[in-house]
Amino acid sequence: ATCLVAIRASLRLRHPAQRERVVVIGSGRTARRIMDLASRHPERRFQVIGVLDDHPAKSYGSNPPVVGGVSRLPGLLSQGEVDRVVVALGTADDAAMLRVLRKCDPFGVPVDVLPRFFELIGHQAQRYRIGATPMLTINGHAECAFQRHVKRWFGVTVAAAMLALI
DSSP states (O other), X not given: OHHHHHHHHHHHHHOTTSOEEEEEEOOSHHHHHHHHHHHHOGGGOEEEEEEEOSSOOTTOOSSSOEEEOGGGXXXXXXXXXXXXXXXXXXXXXXXXXXXXXXXXXXXXOOEEEOOTTGGGTTTOOEEEEETTEEEEEOOOOOOOHHHXXXXXXXXXXXXXXXXXHO
C-alpha cells in the first residue's frame, strides 16, 4: 500500500491537469447535487466514475453507475481505480462508514466529507478543534438596521409602482 501511495503522488506531480477519478458514497439528493456541481465546475477536475450505496435511492438513475455497497470501497482502492472519495450522506450508518473509511487510510486517497447542515455554512464558516474533534462555526446572517430600512424602502417602492400601474 505504501508503494501505491508513492506511485499516486508521483503521477499527480507529473500530470497535475488530469481529472481525478472520484467515487461518491451515497445516491440520494445530496450525492446527485455533488455530481451535478462536479460536472458544472470542470476546474475541480472530478470525474465521477461510480457510486457506492448499500441501499441506492429508487429515484437514482444509472449515470454514473452504482458499483456496489460501501464495503466495496477498499477493494476499488486496492486496484488503483479511485483517486478521491466523496462522502455524501449515504444510507450506511456512521459506525459502518467509519470502519470502511479507516480501512482506506493505507491507500493515501483523499476523502472529502460533506458536513451535515451544509446549506447553513456559506462562505463564512470557521473551523476549529475541541481536542481531536473538528468543529465548524456558522455565523448568523443578522441584518443591520440600515439593511432592514433599505429592504423596507425597496418593498414599499415596488408595491407603490405596481399599484400605480393597475
